[in-house]
Protein backbone atom coordinates (compact mmCIF):
# COMPACT_ATOMS: atom_id res chain seq x y z
CA UNK A 1 0.00 0.00 0.00
CA UNK A 2 2.67 2.46 1.07
CA UNK A 3 4.87 1.41 -1.82
CA UNK A 4 2.12 2.03 -4.33
CA UNK A 5 1.54 5.51 -2.94
CA UNK A 6 5.24 6.19 -3.22
CA UNK A 7 5.14 5.36 -6.89
CA UNK A 8 2.12 7.56 -7.55
CA UNK A 9 3.75 10.53 -5.84
CA UNK A 10 7.01 9.93 -7.68
CA UNK A 11 5.04 9.81 -10.89
CA UNK A 12 3.41 13.13 -10.14
CA UNK A 13 6.74 14.78 -9.54
CA UNK A 14 8.13 13.36 -12.75
CA UNK A 15 5.17 14.55 -14.78
CA UNK A 16 5.61 17.99 -13.26
CA UNK A 17 9.26 18.21 -14.14
CA UNK A 18 8.40 17.09 -17.65
CA UNK A 19 5.79 19.82 -18.02
CA UNK A 20 8.04 22.52 -16.72
CA UNK A 21 10.66 21.82 -19.31
CA UNK A 22 8.23 21.73 -22.25
CA UNK A 23 8.20 24.80 -24.52
CA UNK A 24 5.59 27.46 -23.65
CA UNK A 25 4.21 27.75 -27.16
CA UNK A 26 2.69 24.32 -26.77
CA UNK A 27 -0.14 26.14 -24.95
CA UNK A 28 -2.56 28.71 -26.24
CA UNK A 29 -2.45 30.99 -23.22
CA UNK A 30 -1.32 31.11 -19.60
CA UNK A 31 -4.78 30.13 -18.46
CA UNK A 32 -4.89 27.05 -20.65
CA UNK A 33 -1.39 26.22 -19.59
CA UNK A 34 -2.27 26.60 -15.90
CA UNK A 35 -5.30 24.38 -16.39
CA UNK A 36 -3.19 21.71 -18.07
CA UNK A 37 -0.61 21.89 -15.30
CA UNK A 38 -3.26 21.55 -12.61
CA UNK A 39 -4.87 18.62 -14.41
CA UNK A 40 -1.56 16.85 -14.74
CA UNK A 41 0.23 17.74 -11.53
CA UNK A 42 -2.33 18.62 -8.86
CA UNK A 43 -5.65 16.82 -9.21
CA UNK A 44 -4.30 13.40 -8.28
CA UNK A 45 -4.06 14.79 -4.75
CA UNK A 46 -6.29 17.91 -4.62
CA UNK A 47 -9.97 18.32 -5.49
CA UNK A 48 -11.04 21.43 -7.42
CA UNK A 49 -14.75 20.78 -7.10
CA UNK A 50 -17.20 18.85 -4.97
CA UNK A 51 -18.69 18.88 -1.48
CA UNK A 52 -16.80 19.14 1.84
CA UNK A 53 -15.31 15.78 2.78
CA UNK A 54 -13.17 14.18 5.46
CA UNK A 55 -9.40 14.12 5.61
CA UNK A 56 -9.77 10.36 6.00
CA UNK A 57 -11.03 10.30 2.39
CA UNK A 58 -8.90 13.09 0.93
CA UNK A 59 -5.23 13.07 0.00
CA UNK A 60 -4.68 16.82 0.34
CA UNK A 61 -6.57 19.97 1.37
CA UNK A 62 -9.33 20.96 -1.03
CA UNK A 63 -8.56 23.65 -3.60
CA UNK A 64 -12.27 24.08 -4.41
CA UNK A 65 -12.18 27.62 -2.97
CA UNK A 66 -8.50 28.29 -3.73
CA UNK A 67 -9.40 31.55 -5.50
CA UNK A 68 -10.76 32.99 -2.24
CA UNK A 69 -8.71 31.32 0.47
CA UNK A 70 -5.13 32.56 0.12
CA UNK A 71 -3.14 35.73 -0.03
CA UNK A 72 -1.47 35.64 -3.39
CA UNK A 73 2.08 36.18 -2.15
CA UNK A 74 1.74 33.25 0.22
CA UNK A 75 0.32 31.01 -2.51
CA UNK A 76 3.24 31.80 -4.81
CA UNK A 77 5.71 31.09 -2.00
CA UNK A 78 3.94 27.83 -1.21
CA UNK A 79 3.93 26.61 -4.80
CA UNK A 80 7.58 27.56 -5.33
CA UNK A 81 8.57 25.57 -2.24
CA UNK A 82 9.40 28.46 0.08
CA UNK A 83 6.94 27.69 2.88
CA UNK A 84 7.16 25.24 5.78
CA UNK A 85 4.61 22.37 5.86
CA UNK A 86 1.22 23.23 7.35
CA UNK A 87 0.48 19.78 8.69
CA UNK A 88 3.43 18.87 10.89
CA UNK A 89 2.28 15.25 11.20
CA UNK A 90 1.29 14.86 7.57
CA UNK A 91 -2.13 15.66 6.17
CA UNK A 92 -3.54 12.22 6.92
CA UNK A 93 -3.71 12.27 10.67
CA UNK A 94 -4.47 8.55 10.88
CA UNK A 95 -0.74 8.51 10.03
CA UNK A 96 -1.38 6.25 7.02
CA UNK A 97 1.03 8.54 5.20
CA UNK A 98 3.99 10.49 6.61
CA UNK A 99 4.90 14.06 5.75
CA UNK A 100 5.37 14.29 1.97
CA UNK A 101 7.52 16.86 0.23
CA UNK A 102 5.19 19.07 -1.78
CA UNK A 103 5.75 19.40 -5.56
CA UNK A 104 7.46 22.63 -6.55
CA UNK A 105 6.72 24.71 -9.67
CA UNK A 106 8.44 27.72 -11.24
CA UNK A 107 7.55 31.29 -10.27
CA UNK A 108 5.89 31.84 -13.68
CA UNK A 109 3.76 28.70 -13.37
CA UNK A 110 2.84 29.57 -9.79
CA UNK A 111 1.61 32.97 -10.97
CA UNK A 112 -0.34 31.41 -13.81
CA UNK A 113 -2.01 29.00 -11.36
CA UNK A 114 -2.81 31.79 -8.91
CA UNK A 115 -4.49 33.65 -11.79
CA UNK A 116 -6.34 30.52 -12.75
CA UNK A 117 -7.65 29.97 -9.21
CA UNK A 118 -8.72 33.61 -8.92
CA UNK A 119 -10.70 33.28 -12.11
CA UNK A 120 -12.14 29.79 -11.71
CA UNK A 121 -12.16 28.91 -8.01
CA UNK A 122 -13.74 31.89 -6.32
CA UNK A 123 -16.09 30.94 -3.49
CA UNK A 124 -19.43 32.71 -3.96
CA UNK A 125 -20.23 32.30 -0.25
CA UNK A 126 -17.35 34.58 0.70
CA UNK A 127 -18.43 38.20 0.90
CA UNK A 128 -15.67 40.52 -0.25
CA UNK A 129 -14.98 43.09 2.49
CA UNK A 130 -16.76 41.04 5.21
CA UNK A 131 -13.68 41.37 7.40
CA UNK A 132 -11.78 44.66 7.40
CA UNK A 133 -8.17 44.03 8.48
CA UNK A 134 -7.52 47.77 8.75
CA UNK A 135 -10.01 47.91 11.66
CA UNK A 136 -8.19 45.45 13.93
CA UNK A 137 -7.07 47.15 17.16
CA UNK A 138 -4.47 46.02 19.67
CA UNK A 139 -7.30 45.25 22.05
CA UNK A 140 -8.97 42.99 19.44
CA UNK A 141 -5.76 41.03 19.01
CA UNK A 142 -5.23 40.59 22.76
CA UNK A 143 -8.86 39.69 23.32
CA UNK A 144 -8.89 37.41 20.27
CA UNK A 145 -5.80 35.64 21.60
CA UNK A 146 -7.62 34.94 24.85
CA UNK A 147 -10.71 33.74 22.98
CA UNK A 148 -8.45 31.53 20.82
CA UNK A 149 -7.26 29.78 23.96
CA UNK A 150 -10.61 29.81 25.76
CA UNK A 151 -12.26 28.05 22.79
CA UNK A 152 -9.72 25.24 22.57
CA UNK A 153 -8.27 26.38 19.21
CA UNK A 154 -4.82 25.81 20.69
CA UNK A 155 -5.78 22.18 21.23
CA UNK A 156 -5.49 21.35 17.52
CA UNK A 157 -3.73 24.32 15.85
CA UNK A 158 -0.28 25.60 16.73
CA UNK A 159 0.61 29.30 17.12
CA UNK A 160 3.77 31.13 18.12
CA UNK A 161 4.04 32.76 21.54
CA UNK A 162 7.15 34.44 22.95
CA UNK A 163 9.21 32.90 20.16
CA UNK A 164 8.00 29.34 20.79
CA UNK A 165 5.51 27.14 18.96
CA UNK A 166 2.70 26.04 21.26
CA UNK A 167 -0.45 23.98 20.75
CA UNK A 168 -1.43 20.59 19.36
CA UNK A 169 -0.22 20.09 15.76
CA UNK A 170 -3.26 18.14 14.53
CA UNK A 171 -4.61 20.49 11.86
CA UNK A 172 -3.30 23.43 9.83
CA UNK A 173 -0.53 25.44 11.54
CA UNK A 174 -1.78 28.96 12.28
CA UNK A 175 1.46 30.70 13.35
CA UNK A 176 1.68 32.54 10.03
CA UNK A 177 -2.06 32.84 9.45
CA UNK A 178 -1.76 36.59 8.85
CA UNK A 179 0.39 35.99 5.79
CA UNK A 180 -1.57 33.07 4.50
CA UNK A 181 -5.31 33.63 4.51
CA UNK A 182 -7.57 36.03 2.75
CA UNK A 183 -9.42 37.27 5.86
CA UNK A 184 -12.83 37.37 4.15
CA UNK A 185 -12.48 33.64 3.54
CA UNK A 186 -11.27 33.01 7.07
CA UNK A 187 -14.21 34.91 8.52
CA UNK A 188 -16.65 32.91 6.39
CA UNK A 189 -14.92 29.69 7.37
CA UNK A 190 -15.26 30.67 11.04
CA UNK A 191 -18.98 31.25 10.66
CA UNK A 192 -19.46 27.59 9.87
CA UNK A 193 -16.38 25.39 9.42
CA UNK A 194 -18.56 22.48 8.35
CA UNK A 195 -19.36 24.29 5.11
CA UNK A 196 -15.73 23.51 4.26
CA UNK A 197 -14.64 20.46 6.17
CA UNK A 198 -16.43 17.55 7.89
CA UNK A 199 -15.77 14.34 9.84
CA UNK A 200 -12.11 14.85 10.51
CA UNK A 201 -11.96 16.13 14.07
CA UNK A 202 -13.05 19.70 13.28
CA UNK A 203 -14.73 21.66 16.04
CA UNK A 204 -17.61 24.15 16.23
CA UNK A 205 -16.95 26.85 18.81
CA UNK A 206 -19.78 28.56 20.69
CA UNK A 207 -18.48 32.03 19.95
CA UNK A 208 -20.48 35.22 19.38
CA UNK A 209 -19.83 37.23 16.23
CA UNK A 210 -17.70 39.82 18.11
CA UNK A 211 -15.63 36.97 19.54
CA UNK A 212 -15.23 35.42 16.10
CA UNK A 213 -14.14 38.79 14.74
CA UNK A 214 -11.60 39.15 17.54
CA UNK A 215 -10.21 35.65 16.81
CA UNK A 216 -9.93 36.45 13.10
CA UNK A 217 -8.25 39.76 14.03
CA UNK A 218 -5.83 37.83 16.20
CA UNK A 219 -5.07 35.40 13.36
CA UNK A 220 -4.67 38.32 10.94
CA UNK A 221 -1.76 39.55 13.07
CA UNK A 222 0.02 36.18 13.38
CA UNK A 223 3.32 36.16 11.54
CA UNK A 224 2.91 39.77 10.34
CA UNK A 225 5.83 41.99 11.31
CA UNK A 226 4.87 45.53 12.33
CA UNK A 227 1.15 44.81 12.08
CA UNK A 228 -0.65 48.12 11.75
CA UNK A 229 -3.18 48.33 14.57
CA UNK A 230 -6.34 50.34 14.19
CA UNK A 231 -6.67 53.13 16.76
CA UNK A 232 -10.39 53.82 17.22
CA UNK A 233 -9.70 57.21 18.83
CA UNK A 234 -8.34 58.45 15.51
CA UNK A 235 -11.69 57.74 13.82
CA UNK A 236 -13.98 60.53 12.48
CA UNK A 237 -16.34 60.05 15.44
CA UNK A 238 -13.61 61.34 17.74
CA UNK A 239 -12.92 64.27 15.43
CA UNK A 240 -16.51 65.44 15.91
CA UNK A 241 -16.92 64.40 19.55
CA UNK A 242 -19.19 66.64 21.63
CA UNK A 243 -18.90 67.09 25.40
CA UNK A 244 -22.49 68.41 25.42
CA UNK A 245 -23.85 65.21 23.95
CA UNK A 246 -21.52 63.32 26.31
CA UNK A 247 -23.10 65.07 29.27
CA UNK A 248 -26.48 63.63 28.35
CA UNK A 249 -25.00 60.15 27.95
CA UNK A 250 -23.32 60.47 31.34
CA UNK A 251 -26.63 61.36 32.97
CA UNK A 252 -28.55 58.57 31.26
CA UNK A 253 -25.98 55.77 31.48
CA UNK A 254 -23.08 56.47 33.84
CA UNK A 255 -24.58 58.35 36.77
CA UNK A 256 -26.65 55.35 37.93
CA UNK A 257 -23.37 53.98 39.31
CA UNK A 258 -20.80 56.79 39.16
CA UNK A 259 -23.20 59.44 40.54
CA UNK A 260 -24.60 62.60 38.97
CA UNK A 261 -21.45 64.58 39.84
CA UNK A 262 -19.00 61.70 39.41
CA UNK A 263 -18.51 61.06 43.13
CA UNK A 264 -19.06 57.31 42.77
CA UNK A 265 -22.34 57.52 44.70
CA UNK A 266 -25.04 56.61 42.17
CA UNK A 267 -28.03 54.54 43.36
CA UNK A 268 -26.40 51.22 42.34
CA UNK A 269 -23.12 51.96 44.14
CA UNK A 270 -24.20 50.81 47.61
CA UNK A 271 -24.41 47.21 46.43
CA UNK A 272 -21.13 47.11 44.48
CA UNK A 273 -17.62 45.94 45.44
CA UNK A 274 -15.40 47.46 44.22
CA UNK A 275 -17.22 50.77 44.23
CA UNK A 276 -17.64 52.55 40.91
CA UNK A 277 -14.58 54.75 40.32
CA UNK A 278 -14.88 58.29 41.71
CA UNK A 279 -14.62 60.13 38.41
CA UNK A 280 -14.47 63.49 40.17
CA UNK A 281 -10.99 62.48 41.44
CA UNK A 282 -9.56 61.43 38.08
CA UNK A 283 -7.62 63.88 35.88
CA UNK A 284 -8.98 62.35 32.66
CA UNK A 285 -6.66 64.38 30.44
CA UNK A 286 -3.75 62.38 31.86
CA UNK A 287 -5.25 58.92 31.41
CA UNK A 288 -3.77 56.86 28.57
CA UNK A 289 -6.38 57.16 25.83
CA UNK A 290 -6.28 53.47 24.84
CA UNK A 291 -7.04 52.43 28.41
CA UNK A 292 -9.89 54.89 28.84
CA UNK A 293 -11.39 53.91 25.48
CA UNK A 294 -11.08 50.20 26.17
CA UNK A 295 -12.56 50.27 29.67
CA UNK A 296 -15.60 52.21 28.44
CA UNK A 297 -16.01 50.43 25.10
CA UNK A 298 -15.21 46.86 26.19
CA UNK A 299 -16.03 47.03 29.92
CA UNK A 300 -14.25 46.13 33.15
CA UNK A 301 -14.03 42.35 32.77
CA UNK A 302 -12.22 42.60 29.42
CA UNK A 303 -9.40 44.46 31.21
CA UNK A 304 -9.24 42.29 34.32
CA UNK A 305 -11.41 44.70 36.30
CA UNK A 306 -14.88 44.38 37.82
CA UNK A 307 -17.48 42.92 35.44
CA UNK A 308 -19.96 45.37 37.00
CA UNK A 309 -18.43 48.08 34.83
CA UNK A 310 -20.46 47.34 31.67
CA UNK A 311 -19.17 47.29 28.07
CA UNK A 312 -20.84 50.21 26.34
CA UNK A 313 -20.04 49.66 22.67
CA UNK A 314 -23.42 48.17 21.73
CA UNK A 315 -25.48 50.62 23.79
CA UNK A 316 -23.96 53.98 22.82
CA UNK A 317 -21.82 53.14 19.77
CA UNK A 318 -18.49 54.62 18.74
CA UNK A 319 -19.92 58.16 18.66
CA UNK A 320 -21.35 57.78 22.16
CA UNK A 321 -18.01 56.56 23.52
CA UNK A 322 -16.24 59.49 21.86
CA UNK A 323 -18.78 61.95 23.27
CA UNK A 324 -18.71 60.65 26.83
CA UNK A 325 -14.89 60.65 26.77
CA UNK A 326 -14.99 64.29 25.68
CA UNK A 327 -17.32 65.02 28.59
CA UNK A 328 -15.12 63.21 31.14
CA UNK A 329 -12.06 65.15 29.97
CA UNK A 330 -13.85 68.52 29.98
CA UNK A 331 -15.44 67.98 33.39
CA UNK A 332 -13.14 66.06 35.74
CA UNK A 333 -9.64 67.34 36.44
CA UNK A 334 -8.64 65.22 39.45
CA UNK A 335 -7.57 66.21 42.96
CA UNK A 336 -5.14 69.14 42.79
CA UNK A 337 -3.23 68.35 46.00
CA UNK A 338 -2.87 64.62 45.28
CA UNK A 339 0.71 64.86 44.03
CA UNK A 340 1.69 67.20 46.85
CA UNK A 341 0.37 64.89 49.58
CA UNK A 342 3.09 63.40 51.80
CA UNK A 343 4.51 60.20 50.31
CA UNK A 344 4.52 58.02 53.41
CA UNK A 345 7.27 55.53 54.09
CA UNK A 346 8.28 57.06 57.42
CA UNK A 347 7.64 54.76 60.36
CA UNK A 348 4.40 52.87 61.01
CA UNK A 349 2.19 55.78 59.93
CA UNK A 350 2.35 54.55 56.35
CA UNK A 351 0.78 51.15 57.09
CA UNK A 352 -2.53 50.77 55.20
CA UNK A 353 -5.56 48.90 56.50
CA UNK A 354 -5.02 45.81 54.37
CA UNK A 355 -8.04 43.56 53.84
CA UNK A 356 -6.50 41.83 50.84
CA UNK A 357 -7.27 38.11 50.53
CA UNK A 358 -4.42 35.79 51.50
CA UNK A 359 -2.87 33.78 48.67
CA UNK A 360 -3.19 29.95 48.79
CA UNK A 361 -0.29 28.24 50.57
CA UNK A 362 1.33 26.91 47.40
CA UNK A 363 1.70 30.51 46.23
CA UNK A 364 2.92 31.83 49.57
CA UNK A 365 5.71 29.26 49.41
CA UNK A 366 7.01 30.69 46.09
CA UNK A 367 10.21 32.73 46.10
CA UNK A 368 11.48 34.98 43.34
CA UNK A 369 13.42 32.78 40.88
CA UNK A 370 15.23 35.76 39.29
CA UNK A 371 18.37 37.36 40.71
CA UNK A 372 17.86 40.89 42.11
CA UNK A 373 20.26 42.24 39.47
CA UNK A 374 20.29 45.79 38.12
CA UNK A 375 18.96 44.42 34.81
CA UNK A 376 16.01 42.67 36.45
CA UNK A 377 15.07 45.71 38.52
CA UNK A 378 15.39 47.98 35.49
CA UNK A 379 13.10 45.67 33.47
CA UNK A 380 10.57 45.75 36.34
CA UNK A 381 10.79 49.53 36.47
CA UNK A 382 10.00 49.90 32.77
CA UNK A 383 6.94 47.66 33.17
CA UNK A 384 5.81 49.50 36.28
CA UNK A 385 6.16 53.00 34.84
CA UNK A 386 5.32 52.42 31.19
CA UNK A 387 4.83 49.15 29.44
CA UNK A 388 2.65 46.78 31.54
CA UNK A 389 -0.54 45.92 29.63
CA UNK A 390 -3.41 46.80 29.73
CA UNK A 391 -2.07 49.74 31.75
CA UNK A 392 1.05 50.74 33.68
CA UNK A 393 1.08 50.20 37.47
CA UNK A 394 2.23 53.78 38.11
CA UNK A 395 -1.12 55.13 37.01
CA UNK A 396 -2.57 53.85 40.29
CA UNK A 397 0.46 53.06 42.47
CA UNK A 398 2.26 56.30 41.55
CA UNK A 399 5.59 57.11 39.89
CA UNK A 400 7.27 56.67 43.30
CA UNK A 401 5.24 53.55 44.15
CA UNK A 402 3.72 55.33 47.14
CA UNK A 403 0.13 54.50 46.13
CA UNK A 404 -0.56 58.05 45.00
CA UNK A 405 -0.92 57.65 41.25
CA UNK A 406 -3.41 60.01 39.64
CA UNK A 407 -6.00 57.21 39.45
CA UNK A 408 -5.46 56.25 43.07
CA UNK A 409 -7.78 58.87 44.50
CA UNK A 410 -10.64 57.42 42.45
CA UNK A 411 -10.38 54.04 44.17
CA UNK A 412 -11.68 52.67 47.45
CA UNK A 413 -9.61 51.06 48.97
CA UNK A 414 -6.55 52.96 47.77
CA UNK A 415 -3.63 51.33 45.93
CA UNK A 416 -0.87 49.72 48.00
CA UNK A 417 1.99 51.96 49.13
CA UNK A 418 5.10 49.98 48.19
CA UNK A 419 7.45 52.45 49.86
CA UNK A 420 6.15 51.48 53.29
CA UNK A 421 8.77 49.09 54.70
CA UNK A 422 6.83 48.49 57.92
CA UNK A 423 3.97 47.00 55.89
CA UNK A 424 5.80 45.47 52.93
CA UNK A 425 8.17 43.38 55.07
CA UNK A 426 5.22 41.22 56.15
CA UNK A 427 3.95 40.55 52.60
CA UNK A 428 5.71 37.52 51.01
CA UNK A 429 6.78 37.41 47.35
CA UNK A 430 4.23 34.68 46.61
CA UNK A 431 1.43 36.95 47.87
CA UNK A 432 2.54 39.77 45.56
CA UNK A 433 2.77 37.31 42.66
CA UNK A 434 -0.72 35.96 43.28
CA UNK A 435 -2.36 39.39 43.49
CA UNK A 436 -0.61 40.66 40.35
CA UNK A 437 -1.77 37.60 38.41
CA UNK A 438 -5.34 37.51 39.78
CA UNK A 439 -6.08 41.00 41.02
CA UNK A 440 -7.63 41.72 44.41
CA UNK A 441 -11.37 41.03 43.98
CA UNK A 442 -13.60 43.76 45.32
CA UNK A 443 -10.89 46.39 44.85
CA UNK A 444 -9.54 48.44 41.94
CA UNK A 445 -6.48 46.14 41.72
CA UNK A 446 -7.03 44.45 38.38
CA UNK A 447 -5.70 41.09 37.28
CA UNK A 448 -2.66 41.09 35.01
CA UNK A 449 -3.23 37.52 33.90
CA UNK A 450 -1.60 38.21 30.53
CA UNK A 451 1.82 39.14 31.99
CA UNK A 452 4.35 36.32 31.50
CA UNK A 453 5.75 34.92 34.79
CA UNK A 454 9.17 36.39 34.16
CA UNK A 455 7.75 39.90 33.97
CA UNK A 456 5.75 39.42 37.18
CA UNK A 457 8.94 38.45 39.01
CA UNK A 458 10.78 41.45 37.51
CA UNK A 459 8.00 43.67 38.83
CA UNK A 460 8.29 42.13 42.29
CA UNK A 461 12.03 42.87 42.43
CA UNK A 462 11.29 46.45 41.42
CA UNK A 463 8.50 46.79 44.02
CA UNK A 464 10.91 45.52 46.71
CA UNK A 465 13.47 48.11 45.64
CA UNK A 466 11.01 50.93 46.38
CA UNK A 467 10.96 50.46 50.17
CA UNK A 468 12.27 53.51 51.94
Ligand code: HEC
Nearest residue numbers: 009012038041042045059060061085086087090091103113
Ligand atom coordinates in the same frame (compact mmCIF):
# COMPACT_ATOMS: atom_id res chain seq x y z
C1 HEC B 1 1.35 14.19 -3.94
C2 HEC B 1 0.16 14.88 -3.61
C3 HEC B 1 0.12 16.38 -3.95
C4 HEC B 1 0.28 16.96 -5.16
C5 HEC B 1 0.61 16.29 -6.48
C6 HEC B 1 0.06 18.36 -4.97
N1 HEC B 1 -0.22 18.62 -3.67
FE1 HEC B 1 -0.66 20.39 -2.89
N2 HEC B 1 -0.71 19.59 -1.04
C7 HEC B 1 -0.56 18.23 -0.76
C8 HEC B 1 -0.59 18.05 0.66
C9 HEC B 1 -0.44 16.73 1.39
C10 HEC B 1 -0.77 19.32 1.24
C11 HEC B 1 -0.76 19.65 2.71
C12 HEC B 1 0.64 20.10 2.94
C13 HEC B 1 1.17 20.08 4.35
O1 HEC B 1 1.09 19.07 5.02
O2 HEC B 1 1.70 21.11 4.75
C14 HEC B 1 -0.85 20.25 0.13
C15 HEC B 1 -1.05 21.62 0.27
C16 HEC B 1 -1.31 22.47 -0.78
C17 HEC B 1 -1.76 23.83 -0.63
C18 HEC B 1 -2.15 24.50 0.69
C19 HEC B 1 -3.52 23.97 1.01
C20 HEC B 1 -4.20 24.48 2.23
O3 HEC B 1 -5.06 25.34 2.09
O4 HEC B 1 -3.87 24.02 3.31
C21 HEC B 1 -1.89 24.34 -1.88
C22 HEC B 1 -2.38 25.72 -2.24
C23 HEC B 1 -1.50 23.32 -2.79
N3 HEC B 1 -1.13 22.20 -2.08
C24 HEC B 1 -1.50 23.47 -4.16
C25 HEC B 1 -1.08 22.49 -5.03
C26 HEC B 1 -0.98 22.67 -6.45
C27 HEC B 1 -1.37 23.94 -7.19
C28 HEC B 1 -0.51 21.51 -6.95
C29 HEC B 1 -0.17 21.23 -8.38
C30 HEC B 1 0.96 21.98 -8.89
C31 HEC B 1 -0.32 20.59 -5.86
N4 HEC B 1 -0.66 21.22 -4.71
C32 HEC B 1 0.12 19.31 -5.99
C33 HEC B 1 -0.40 17.25 -1.67
C34 HEC B 1 -0.19 17.44 -3.01
Ligand code: HEC
Nearest residue numbers: 055151152153155156157171172197200201202203205215
Ligand atom coordinates in the same frame (compact mmCIF):
# COMPACT_ATOMS: atom_id res chain seq x y z
C1 HEC C 1 -10.55 19.23 18.01
C2 HEC C 1 -9.62 19.83 17.10
C3 HEC C 1 -9.87 21.25 16.63
C4 HEC C 1 -10.16 22.36 17.39
C5 HEC C 1 -10.38 22.44 18.88
C6 HEC C 1 -10.21 23.48 16.47
N1 HEC C 1 -9.96 23.05 15.21
FE1 HEC C 1 -9.77 24.20 13.57
N2 HEC C 1 -9.67 22.58 12.41
C7 HEC C 1 -9.63 21.28 12.87
C8 HEC C 1 -9.71 20.39 11.73
C9 HEC C 1 -9.67 18.89 11.80
C10 HEC C 1 -9.82 21.21 10.59
C11 HEC C 1 -10.02 20.77 9.14
C12 HEC C 1 -8.97 21.22 8.26
C13 HEC C 1 -8.00 20.16 8.08
O1 HEC C 1 -7.16 20.02 8.97
O2 HEC C 1 -8.10 19.46 7.09
C14 HEC C 1 -9.75 22.57 11.05
C15 HEC C 1 -9.71 23.69 10.21
C16 HEC C 1 -9.49 24.96 10.64
C17 HEC C 1 -9.14 26.08 9.79
C18 HEC C 1 -8.92 26.03 8.30
C19 HEC C 1 -7.58 25.49 8.02
C20 HEC C 1 -7.25 25.52 6.55
O3 HEC C 1 -6.24 26.14 6.21
O4 HEC C 1 -8.01 24.95 5.78
C21 HEC C 1 -9.03 27.18 10.60
C22 HEC C 1 -8.65 28.59 10.16
C23 HEC C 1 -9.32 26.74 11.93
N3 HEC C 1 -9.59 25.40 11.93
C24 HEC C 1 -9.36 27.58 13.04
C25 HEC C 1 -9.76 27.15 14.29
C26 HEC C 1 -10.10 28.05 15.37
C27 HEC C 1 -10.05 29.57 15.30
C28 HEC C 1 -10.44 27.26 16.42
C29 HEC C 1 -10.94 27.71 17.79
C30 HEC C 1 -12.22 28.37 17.76
C31 HEC C 1 -10.31 25.88 16.01
N4 HEC C 1 -9.92 25.86 14.71
C32 HEC C 1 -10.50 24.79 16.84
C33 HEC C 1 -9.53 20.89 14.17
C34 HEC C 1 -9.77 21.70 15.26
Ligand code: HEC
Nearest residue numbers: 253254257274275276277295300305306308309324443444
Ligand atom coordinates in the same frame (compact mmCIF):
# COMPACT_ATOMS: atom_id res chain seq x y z
C1 HEC D 1 -23.56 49.25 36.61
C2 HEC D 1 -22.65 50.19 37.19
C3 HEC D 1 -21.80 51.05 36.26
C4 HEC D 1 -22.22 51.85 35.22
C5 HEC D 1 -23.62 52.05 34.75
C6 HEC D 1 -21.02 52.50 34.71
N1 HEC D 1 -19.93 52.09 35.41
FE1 HEC D 1 -18.02 52.70 35.12
N2 HEC D 1 -17.39 51.54 36.67
C7 HEC D 1 -18.21 50.74 37.43
C8 HEC D 1 -17.41 50.04 38.41
C9 HEC D 1 -17.92 49.05 39.44
C10 HEC D 1 -16.09 50.46 38.22
C11 HEC D 1 -14.86 50.04 38.99
C12 HEC D 1 -14.20 48.90 38.28
C13 HEC D 1 -13.02 48.33 39.01
O1 HEC D 1 -12.34 49.07 39.71
O2 HEC D 1 -12.77 47.12 38.87
C14 HEC D 1 -16.12 51.41 37.12
C15 HEC D 1 -15.00 52.07 36.61
C16 HEC D 1 -15.03 52.98 35.59
C17 HEC D 1 -13.88 53.69 35.11
C18 HEC D 1 -12.50 53.62 35.70
C19 HEC D 1 -11.74 52.45 35.32
C20 HEC D 1 -10.57 52.25 36.24
O3 HEC D 1 -9.50 52.01 35.75
O4 HEC D 1 -10.71 52.25 37.45
C21 HEC D 1 -14.29 54.51 34.09
C22 HEC D 1 -13.44 55.48 33.29
C23 HEC D 1 -15.70 54.30 33.94
N3 HEC D 1 -16.12 53.36 34.86
C24 HEC D 1 -16.48 54.96 33.02
C25 HEC D 1 -17.85 54.76 32.88
C26 HEC D 1 -18.67 55.45 31.92
C27 HEC D 1 -18.17 56.48 30.93
C28 HEC D 1 -19.94 55.01 32.08
C29 HEC D 1 -21.17 55.40 31.31
C30 HEC D 1 -21.09 55.28 29.86
C31 HEC D 1 -19.91 54.05 33.17
N4 HEC D 1 -18.63 53.92 33.63
C32 HEC D 1 -21.03 53.39 33.66
C33 HEC D 1 -19.56 50.58 37.30
C34 HEC D 1 -20.37 51.21 36.38
Ligand code: HEC
Nearest residue numbers: 356388392393396413414415416432435440443444445459
Ligand atom coordinates in the same frame (compact mmCIF):
# COMPACT_ATOMS: atom_id res chain seq x y z
C1 HEC E 1 -6.42 50.63 38.30
C2 HEC E 1 -5.53 50.81 39.44
C3 HEC E 1 -4.40 49.83 39.64
C4 HEC E 1 -3.45 49.45 38.73
C5 HEC E 1 -3.32 49.88 37.27
C6 HEC E 1 -2.55 48.57 39.43
N1 HEC E 1 -2.93 48.42 40.73
FE1 HEC E 1 -2.04 47.21 42.13
N2 HEC E 1 -3.42 47.78 43.49
C7 HEC E 1 -4.45 48.64 43.26
C8 HEC E 1 -5.26 48.73 44.46
C9 HEC E 1 -6.51 49.58 44.62
C10 HEC E 1 -4.66 47.89 45.41
C11 HEC E 1 -5.13 47.60 46.83
C12 HEC E 1 -5.89 46.31 46.80
C13 HEC E 1 -6.22 45.77 48.14
O1 HEC E 1 -6.27 46.53 49.09
O2 HEC E 1 -6.44 44.54 48.22
C14 HEC E 1 -3.51 47.30 44.77
C15 HEC E 1 -2.67 46.38 45.38
C16 HEC E 1 -1.57 45.81 44.78
C17 HEC E 1 -0.67 44.89 45.44
C18 HEC E 1 -0.77 44.47 46.88
C19 HEC E 1 -1.05 43.06 47.17
C20 HEC E 1 -1.16 42.81 48.66
O3 HEC E 1 -1.27 41.63 48.99
O4 HEC E 1 -1.16 43.72 49.46
C21 HEC E 1 0.30 44.58 44.52
C22 HEC E 1 1.48 43.65 44.70
C23 HEC E 1 0.00 45.31 43.33
N3 HEC E 1 -1.13 46.04 43.51
C24 HEC E 1 0.80 45.29 42.21
C25 HEC E 1 0.49 45.96 41.03
C26 HEC E 1 1.30 45.89 39.83
C27 HEC E 1 2.61 45.15 39.71
C28 HEC E 1 0.66 46.62 38.89
C29 HEC E 1 1.06 46.82 37.43
C30 HEC E 1 1.39 45.63 36.68
C31 HEC E 1 -0.53 47.17 39.50
N4 HEC E 1 -0.60 46.75 40.79
C32 HEC E 1 -1.46 47.98 38.84
C33 HEC E 1 -4.73 49.32 42.08
C34 HEC E 1 -4.05 49.18 40.89
